[in-house]
Amino acid sequence: MDDLFHILTDDLDLESKNVIKVIDYQIPLYRARIASSINALKKMQAEPCSELGPTPPQLASDQRMSPSGISVFYGAFNRSTCISEIRPIVGDLAVSAEFRALSKLNLIDLNKLPDCSAVDDIYHDDVLRHSHARSFFKELVFSMSRPARRAESNPYLSTQFIFEY
Incomplete structure (x- = not known):
């Protein structure tokens, strides 16, 4: 999981990439x-x-x-x-x-994570790591946005695991 979510812990300006949405009492x-x-x-x-x-x-x-x-x-x-x-x-x-929030909240915009994981240089040292994370985030957003099927047992187990992480 650390390898996939490195984008959130690496020294990147996530606010400028719109990955972090700041919520305060006005929203x-x-x-x-x-x-x-x-x-x-x-x-x-x-x-x-x-x-x-x-x-x-x-x-x-x-x-x-x-x-x-x-x-x-x-x-x-x-x-x-x-x-x-x-x-x-x-x-x-x-x-x-x-x-309204009583204090500032920092929310992760999961839709923006795939773009932040993109590496344009195929010779970059971490190109495989970034491409794996990008594919994973696209699938994660799809899984989180689809409704559960009635007959499916534990339909949200994978997304619950991500949330707990």
């Missing part, structure tokens, strides 16, 4: 949840931080980056994305809320 993050009943909806409206914040560990299910039982705050940069992620159907009570 809204959205989160959504489906209310199971009118009472649940009212509770979400009354206590949005506790009800729409990170899922309690006992309710946390398998997600792209976290296994069951691990509480993680999944947020989106726009409301429509977070609503589509919860996959509501007609008649569901979908609720969303806007959150």
Whole structure:
């Protein structure tokens, strides 16, 4: 894993390459949840931080980056994305809320990693290492963006492993 993610630890200016996105209190993050009943909806409206914040560990299910039982705050940069992620159907009570970071967050833009791993010089000492990382990151982004198939067991195991690393 260290060999693949060397791009994040090498002495590179990742902010100028747009790999690191800095989030502060000015940038809204959205989160959504489906209310199971009118009472649940009212509770979400009354206590949005506790009800729409990170899922309690006992309710946390398998997600792209976290296994069951691990509480993680999944947020989106726009409301429509977070609503589509919860996959509501007609008649569901979908609720969303806007959150702001209390301190600066440094997020990795995985879509930018393949380009940072590119080496133009085929005679560069690390050309194989860089090309392997570039291929891996392209596959990683694809794996993380596709929905899980219902019959697939542990569909996110590989991406959860990357997140833990």
